[in-house]
Each structure stands twice: as C-alpha cells, then as structure tokens.
Amino acid sequence: MEVFRIRGGSPLRGTVTVSGSKNAALPMFAATLLSEEPSVLENVPDLSDVRFMAEILQHLGAKVERLGPTGWRITPSSIDHRAPYDLVRKMRASVCLLGPLVGRLRKAVIPLPGGCVIGQRPIDLHLKAISKLGAKATIREGDVYIDGSTLKGGSMFLGGRQGSTVTGTANAIMAAVLAPGSTRIESAACEPEILDLCRMLQGMGARMDGIGSHILTIEGVDALRGCRHQVIPDRIEAGTYCIAAAITDGEVRVEGARTEHLGAFADKMEQAGVELKADGADAVLARRHPDGLCSLEIITLPYPGFPTDLQAQACALACVSPGLSILTERIYPNRFMHVPELLRMGADVSIEGSSAIVRGVSCLSGAPVMASDLRASAALILAGLAAKGDTWVQRIYHLDRGYEHFDEKLTQLGAEVERLPESALPQAAQNEAVS
Numbered sequence: 001m002e003v004f005r006i007r008g009g010s011p012l013r014g015t016v017t018v019s020g021s022k023n024a025a026l027p028m029f030a031a032t033l034l035s036e037e038p039s040v041l042e043n044v045p046d047l048s049d050v051r052f053m054a055e056i057l058q059h060l061g062a063k064v065e066r067l068g069p070t071g072w073r074i075t076p077s078s079i080d081h082r083a084p085y086d087l088v089r090k091m092r093a094s095v096c097l098l099g100p101l102v103g104r105l106r107k108a109v110i111p112l113p114g115g116c117v118i119g120q121r122p123i124d125l126h127l128k129a130i131s132k133l134g135a136k137a138t139i140r141e142g143d144v145y146i147d148g149s150t151l152k153g154g155s156m157f158l159g160g161r162q163g164s165t166v167t168g169t170a171n172a173i174m175a176a177v178l179a180p181g182s183t184r185i186e187s188a189a190c191e192p193e194i195l196d197l198c199r200m201l202q203g204m205g206a207r208m209d210g211i212g213s214h215i216l217t218i219e220g221v222d223a224l225r226g227c228r229h230q231v232i233p234d235r236i237e238a239g240t241y242c243i244a245a246a247i248t249d250g251e252v253r254v255e256g257a258r259t260e261h262l263g264a265f266a267d268k269m270e271q272a273g274v275e276l277k278a279d280g281a282d283a284v285l286a287r288r289h290p291d292g293l294c295s296l297e298i299i300t301l302p303y304p305g306f307p308t309d310l311q312a313q314a315c316a317l318a319c320v321s322p323g324l325s326i327l328t329e330r331i332y333p334n335r336f337m338h339v340p341e342l343l344r345m346g347a348d349v350s351i352e353g354s355s356a357i358v359r360g361v362s363c364l365s366g367a368p369v370m371a372s373d374l375r376a377s378a379a380l381i382l383a384g385l386a387a388k389g390d391t392w393v394q395r396i397y398h399l400d401r402g403y404e405h406f407d408e409k410l411t412q413l414g415a416e417v418e419r420l421p422e423s424a425l426p427q428a429a430q431n432e433a434v435s
C-alpha cells in the first residue's frame with residue numbers, strides 16, 4: 001500500500017485541469033450495454049473505479065478497448081445478465097448495471113451491494129423503480145434476481161427519506177428507455193451527472209422529456225444504437241481544487257469548473273471568504289477574499305443543494321476559518337469519518353447528531369492520519385496542505401478511486417506532496433497502523 005506525505009505551508013498557484021466526472025462516467029459505462037453496437041466514451045477519468053467497471057463489462061462479455069488516455073470503446077454485441085460478486089462487491093456504483101441489463105436482456109442477477117463506511121446505502125428505491133416498470137425482484141443468498149419478462153412503461157415517485165436517489169434514477173431511466181410504452185419518473189434526481197447520462201441516451205436514440213428536472217417522461221423504443229459521448233468535467237474535483245487554493249492562501253485557475261454546476265458550492269464559498277471568479281466559459285479563478293476566511297454554515301442536499309461529496313473538504317476549510325461553522329449532513333447523516341482524523345491534526349470539531357460543529361483554529365499541525373473513504377481522503381490532504389509540518393495520509397487507495405493524478409496535479413500547483421511506499425511511514429505511525 002502507498003501513503004502520501006504532505007509538507008504543508010505552500011500556497012498553491014497556477015492552473016489545474018479537472019478530469020471527466022467519475023459519477024457521470026460509471027453509469028455511462030453501464031449504459032453502453034443498452035445497445036448491441038459499439039459506443040465510445042471520451043473524457044473518461046483514469047481511476048480505479050473506472051477500471052473496475054471496465055473489468056465488469058468485460059466479464060459480462062463486452063469487448064472493452066482503451067482509446068488513448070481518456071477514451072474507451074465498448075462493444076457489447078453479446079452479453080450475460082449475471083454480474084460477478086467478486087468485482088461488484090468492490091464498487092457500489094456497479095448497481096447501475098441493473099437498469100441496462102433488465103432493459104436489454106429482460107433479466108439480471110446483481111449481488112446486493114452492502115453498506116459502506118459513509119452510510120447504510122440501501123437500494124429499495126432502485127427495486128421500487130424496477131417493479132413499477134413491471135419487473136419482479138427477488139433477493140436470494142445475497143443476490144437480487146430480476147425477472148423483467150413483463151417489462152413495460154410505468155409511473156413512479158422516487159423520493160426517499162433523504163430525497164431523490166442518483167443511481168436509482170439512473171437505473172429507472174436505463175430500464176425505461178427500452179420498456180414498451182410511457183414512463184413517468186417523479187422526484188427524479190437532477191444532478192448534472194444524470195442530465196449528462198440522459199444526453200448520452202438521447203444520442204443512442206432514447207426518447208425522453210424533462211431532462212434536468214424532477215419529472216422525467218420516457219417513451220420506450222425497440223432498440224438503441226451505439227454513440228460517441230464526451231463525459232462532463234467533475235464538479236466535485238473542481239470544488240476540491242477551489243478549496244485547495246483557499247485553504248493554502250494561494251490562487252488557482254480551475255479549468256473545467258463549470259459555474260452552472262457549482263451554484264450552491266460557490267454561494268457557500270462566498271460566505272466563507274473564498275472568491276470564485278468565472279474565467280471564460282469553463283474555468284474559475286479561486287482564491288481567498290482579501291478580508292480572509294470566515295465561518296460557514298452548510299446543509300448538504302440533493303442537487304442543486306450543496307453536495308455531500310464536498311462536505312468533508314468544506315469541513316477541512318472550516319477547521320482553519322475563524323469562528324464557528326456548522327456542517328449538517330442530510331444525505332448521509334454519519335458521513336463524518338474525517339473528523340476524528342482532523343482532530344489528530346489539532347482541529348476543534350464536535351459531532352452533534354448529523355452536524356459537525358467546527359471552531360476554527362489558527363493553525364493545524366501535521367500528523368499521521370488514516371483515510372476512510374474517497375472524500376475523507378481529499379479532506380485530510382487539504383488539511384495537510386494547510387498544516388504546519390508533515391502529514392502522512394494512509395489508505396490512499398480510497399483517493400485513487402475518485403481523483404485522477406491528485407498528487408501530480410497538486411505538485412504542479414506547487415504543493416509538496418509525495419506518494420511513498422507504506423514502509424516510508426515514520427516508525428510511530430507504522431506501529432499505530434498495526435495495533
């Protein structure tokens with residue numbers, strides 16, 4: 001396993017280019033299965049999650065080829081309906097195979113994804129969507145068996161206790177585009193990644209209305225063709241670099257940051273004393289306001305609300321922002337695994353229910369810390385960039401699932417970040433990791 005050593009204190013300066021969106025690309029890989037013809041996806045980030053998904057498609061019988069650093073061609077002429085447990089268990093997003101398999105083959109067997117460190121993550125809404133389309137789901141020995149022999153259009157309401165579901169909406173759409181008749185999805189997720197998926201499906205010949213809204217209508221077609229589609233830039237990666245600029249008191253031009261995807265984030269950053277200035281159509285200039293950082297209040301919500309996937313990074317920023325900040329989680333009430341590690345770096349944070357109460361400190365100090373999930377990893381690295389001394393972040397394989405070349409991009413901006421073998425950890429941290 002590898003670790004990061006971050007020597008804090010360097011203000012980040014320069015330009016960074018955001019990669020394609022992980023959460024848009026993963027369902028799109030699954031969507032290619034809806035046609036027998038080849039599809040080409042471009043601007044795909046080079047991430048371990050993407051490589052897992054490619055492996056799963058190959059296992060299902062698709063021909064998968066890389067076309068340069070960001071392109072993939074997938075040719076699913078003939079595919080199987082059974083997703084392999086040993087690959088699926090590594091990545092929750094593989095649940096997105098359910099819709100395309102049922103749509104194209106009228107049957108699917110998918111291992112039930114378990115919970116994960118950020119929360120329970122049930123799939124009841126995915127199964128509700130499939131059953132509203134006339135399919136029958138049964139769970140046996142850890143697998144979901146779907147019989148879609150009577151698949152047809154239907155009406156459904158996909159709102160749950162935490163709002164709409166992103167991958168559940170993707171599954172509903174992907175099954176409905178090949179279901180005979182009309183489908184109406186109410187309380188559909190309207191994240192930019194869903195909108196991008198709909199655009200890709202339209203390119204394949206799908207018929208739908210209401211794209212980007214909470215009510216989608218779909219008219220099923222008999223077959224879809226292959227397509228060529230460019231994945232949107234990753235808004236979460238963009239937000240992470242904006243925070244990196246602010247937390248280090250630097251100035252970074254974030255290329256690929258689309259302001260139309262960053263509304264709630266930009267609003268909260270303004271409150272926190274972070275200036276985000278549009279610089280051309282597809283870039284943002286991020287830096288601290290001359291008056292400095294100040295406290296912030298955030299509630300995570302489905303899009304267009306503040307994204308849960310930027311809560312941990314915003315928490316790192318709040319740790320060094322004067323005053324009392326409150327970050328409340330409405331999507332994953334327990335997504336605060338980064339907090340105990342931030343405490344090790346001298347942060348002052350307490351958890352009250354589903355809120356983190358943060359009292360800004362004047363300085364964090366470097367420490368060995370343990371990453372628990374993708375966004376927590378990013379938060380710890382951001383904190384390390386602002387801290388005095390060396391921060392050692394362990395379990396960075398979580399980071400590699402969702403941030404393309406994070407260490408290289410930060411280094412280009414002037415950060416002192418090194419990817420090292422675990423054996424390079426200071427002795428005390430190695431003992432801690434073992435015990």
Ligand code: EPU
Binds near residue numbers: 024120124127161168
């Ligand atoms: N939920 C249910 N029942 C369901 C599905 C979801 O109760 O059937 C609940 C969840 O437990 C959660 C809320 O609804 O409380 C929202 O979950 P959602 O289904 O929207 O999440 P997801 O589709 O599994 C995607 C992203 C996550 C991101 C969430 C929320 C992908 C591959 N993953 O997950 O990304 O946090 O939407 O925006 O798109 C990440 O990138 O770090 C990440 C975790």
